[in-house]
Amino acid sequence: MTTQTTKNSRRRLTIAVDGFSSCGKSTFAKALAARFGYIFVDTGAMYRAVTLFALENGAIRSGIVDDEALIALLPKIDIAFRFNPKRGASDIYVNGDLVEGKIRTIEVSNCVSSVSSIGEVREKLVAMQQQMGRNKGIVMDGRDIGTVVFPDAEIKIFMTADPAVRAQRRYDELTAKGEQVSLSEIEENVRSRDIADQNRAISPLRKADDAVVLDNSYMSIDDQMVWFDEKFGNLFANSQL
Numbered sequence: 001m002t003t004q005t006t007k008n009s010r011r012r013l014t015i016a017v018d019g020f021s022s023c024g025k026s027t028f029a030k031a032l033a034a035r036f037g038y039i040f041v042d043t044g045a046m047y048r049a050v051t052l053f054a055l056e057n058g059a060i061r062s063g064i065v066d067d068e069a070l071i072a073l074l075p076k077i078d079i080a081f082r083f084n085p086k087r088g089a090s091d092i093y094v095n096g097d098l099v100e101g102k103i104r105t106i107e108v109s110n111c112v113s114s115v116s117s118i119g120e121v122r123e124k125l126v127a128m129q130q131q132m133g134r135n136k137g138i139v140m141d142g143r144d145i146g147t148v149v150f151p152d153a154e155i156k157i158f159m160t161a162d163p164a165v166r167a168q169r170r171y172d173e174l175t176a177k178g179e180q181v182s183l184s185e186i187e188e189n190v191r192s193r194d195i196a197d198q199n200r201a202i203s204p205l206r207k208a209d210d211a212v213v214l215d216n217s218y219m220s221i222d223d224q225m226v227w228f229d230e231k232f233g234n235l236f237a238n239s240q241l
């Protein structure tokens with residue numbers, strides 16, 4: 001028997017990555033998924049897609065979410081991911097429309113915490129997420145993955161970083177795409193979403209008791225992969241499952 005472990009022969013685990021906004025969760029989760037040949041799911045994109053649909057269909061007006069109108073829209077929202085080989089990641093579609101490029105605007109960011117605090121929204125999206133992970137071999141990032149979606153995940157990581165560093169990262173990302181935003185506006189959004197995510201009544205953001213904290217304020221993606229190997233490499237060593 002060969003001692004070499006190929007992507008497909010590796011043990012199929014569930015990796016839950018939770019943490020604050022703009023911590024680089026998706027970048028890290030995507031790198032892990034590529035390393036192990038796992039599926040990667042960005043659940044923030046799903047909450048953002050619902051928010052975009054609500055904005056486009058009159059359930060959010062002047063930044064105020066009409067909970068009843070949004071709940072009535074939920075059965076009309078079909079979310080799907082399709083792999084985009086150019087990006088090496090999946091793009092998100094709502095009712096067949098590609099919305100990847102429209103869900104990360106400041107307008108969506110400003111409303112997504114309110115939308116994600118609605119129980120019916122969470123119920124629908126959590127059920128979809130559990131379905132996607134039923135065969136394991138998945139890296140999912142979000143806020144409640146290790147606590148609610150996959151409480152039995154073998155690997156749970158809770159990511160954090162200095163809010164000022166996170167705001168700068170988000171600012172660089174948005175201005176590179178040509179969005180007109182100010183750093184102070186972004187920092188305000190990052191801080192207010194931290195408060196909203198940690199204090200909402202349903203599934204607030206919190207570290208699962210068995211999650212390991214990763215503060216990546218001053219770490220490159222390569223540093224983070226080295227950290228992962230040090231913490232969890234033994235779970236994959238010599239595994240042929």
Ligand code: DC
Pocket residue numbers: 021022043044045047048112113116141142143144145193197
């Ligand atoms: O990761 P992100 O910033 O794209 O997430 C957008 C918002 O969605 C975030 O403010 C909180 C919410 N969210 C959530 O409530 N639960 C998740 N599993 C993922 C995101």
